Amino acid sequence: MSPAPAVKDDLSPSAPFAGRGRWLEPLRSGAVFIRFRRDSQIVAQDEVSDYCFLIVTGCVRTAMALEDGRRQIGEFLFPGDIVGYDTVGGHPFSAAAVSDVTLRRFRLAAIEAHAMRDAGFAQAMRHFTTAQLRKAHLRFVLLGRGTAGERIAYFMREMEGHMVSSPTGRSALPMKLMDVADYLGLALETVCRGMTASRRAGGAAPSPDVPLPH
Amino acid sequence: MSPAPAVKDDLSPSAPFAGRGRWLEPLRSGAVFIRFRRDSQIVAQDEVSDYCFLIVTGCVRTAMALEDGRRQIGEFLFPGDIVGYDTVGGHPFSAAAVSDVTLRRFRLAAIEAHAMRDAGFAQAMRHFTTAQLRKAHLRFVLLGRGTAGERIAYFMREMEGHMVSSPTGRSALPMKLMDVADYLGLALETVCRGMTASRRAGGAAPSPDVPLPH
């Protein structure tokens, strides 16, 4: 029905996962495993960290807190994703465990050193950060121009494949509603209402009219 | 006065310009100059471009348009900035000239090839994209959690040093209010009111209470 792809026709999540962390594979031998409990902090805000982490199991969130209590979740990360890479000079986002997680820890200096030796590795890094950047751009549209319904619909699609099979069959999301709210720039109650409405309207597909981008 | 830097104490623009385009210098000889008139398109949305551009003079905006007319400006770029780099596989943002601009055009394949040969160059690229990423994160906070006043205040600070000396002394910004609105995720009228209010409250510093991030 759409005549030309001159503009985006909806706000759906970017392709099935662009920037993952497989490029860290060559450094696997130099990495150690670390575990964090639910809600424990992995990297502090403004901390100058020497490490980055590849997620093995569990879910991690990055966040920036403001003095007055407002908070913005940067992203939710899952097995195969990397946290703490874009950190040169200290990153303003903290990272915390959403669920119990196991991570593989890499020394940033080692990554940098390896990139200086191996051009192919460096190229893989570039593709990774470039993909991150493109995801960020899409997020601008969502946060800048998306309605509450669109943000929630976007989020639900992003989370497809990351639902946890809870015993009671309750909310299958690994994170709390508060986290989702701070991820989407909405009030907790708005997220709750939106998800309820979308559930009533047929489970996965929240609203029929979702005019925001890929 | 702030006890600890555990959280961000306001929403001011990131340090005096993090990711600029000086790293392209080594390829200068292979680049050609191009000019674009005000409002003409430089890169089309979803186009797979072979080039990126270093801005020499003028101002450029990147934007994503939605079918229904909504639009999000990605960023405003000034001399020394790069447009169209994070493009591998086609970028969803278009680029257009805000004012008459002169650009230096670089072939992406040439950049990539040079990065494979020169590890230092590749490192500079990494630092550039990393800085871009950090700027994007801050934008999340602004768009997700900032009030209209905070967004406008942030924008005004970002534009310091980019004011054009207009003959009439009118709005010294190079871009239209509509562009600013689509950059900040606000209505045009809201931006206008905000800027008027900030002007009345003392020129540059719009509002005394601006609790959002760097």
Add this chain to the structure above:
DNA sequence: CGCGAGGTTGAATGACCTCAAGCGGTGTGG
């Protein structure tokens, strides 16, 4: 002089937030 583009201002509407109460599940201690 008339026209159009961009900017400014006012009034009314509405989307989302805030406040507040209530519910179900889980964990803890008596």
Add this chain to the structure above:
DNA sequence: CCACACCGCTTGAGGTCATTCAACCTCGCG
């Protein structure tokens, strides 16, 4: 084993901030 408390989720009612709609103004230009 039950009572209680706490946490996270849900739902309702009311308020607020930004949007929407609309008029008017200014400037530059044909």
